[in-house]
Amino acid sequence: MLTQPNLGAFVTNPGVMYREGVAQGLLRYMKCRDCESAQTLARYACGRCGSTQLDWLDSDSTGTVYAVTTVTRAPSDEFRALVPYTLVLVDLREGSRVMGHGEPGLMIGDAVIASFAELKSKGLVLFCRTSERRGETGDTLGDACQSGVP
Ligand SMILES: [Zn+2]
Numbered sequence: 001m002l003t004q005p006n007l008g009a010f011v012t013n014p015g016v017m018y019r020e021g022v023a024q025g026l027l028r029y030m031k032c033r034d035c036e037s038a039q040t041l042a043r044y045a046c047g048r049c050g051s052t053q054l055d056w057l058d059s060d061s062t063g064t065v066y067a068v069t070t071v072t073r074a075p076s077d078e079f080r081a082l083v084p085y086t087l088v089l090v091d092l093r094e095g096s097r098v099m100g101h102g103e104p105g106l107m108i109g110d111a112v113i114a115s116f117a118e119l120k121s122k123g124l125v126l127f128c129r130t131s132e133r134r135g136e137t138g139d140t141l142g143d144a145c146q147s148g149v150p
Contacts, residue, residue, distance in 0.1 A: 038095030100125030
């Protein structure tokens with residue numbers, strides 16, 4: 001018979017805290033109280049030491065692009081209007097790695113800051129360059145970075 005692991009204080013999916021933050025315009029990450037390791041993804045236990053003493057903190061939403069890809073085939077109808085769009089993995093300044101949309105033309109190593117958009121009433125993280133290198137793209141998400149109001 002399968003038994004449920006002891007999840008301590010977690011009574012819900014830990015990802016809920018992340019999604020609620022995005023809905024409020026905050027980029028949240030988890031940090032271990034025991035070893036101070038920032039966590040990538042919402043977790044029930046620390047990926048480094050296994051502790052379940054994890055706290056949610058608010059990131060300052062800045063980081064560096066770790067990886068970039070362009071999506072040319074939407075996974076669902078709601079994303080079809082955005083194709084082609086850019087997805088990025090970003091190493092936040094605090095040490096957590098997150099995925100989000102990115103303005104077109106982002107490159108590995110670019111300094112970025114998160115802004116927040118809404119698509120079909122779901123929160124969406126959009127990373128924009130923090131430097132002067134912003135281009136005029138004529139693209140919906142790129143324009144959102146330009147205006148600062150996605
Ligand atoms: Zn730890």
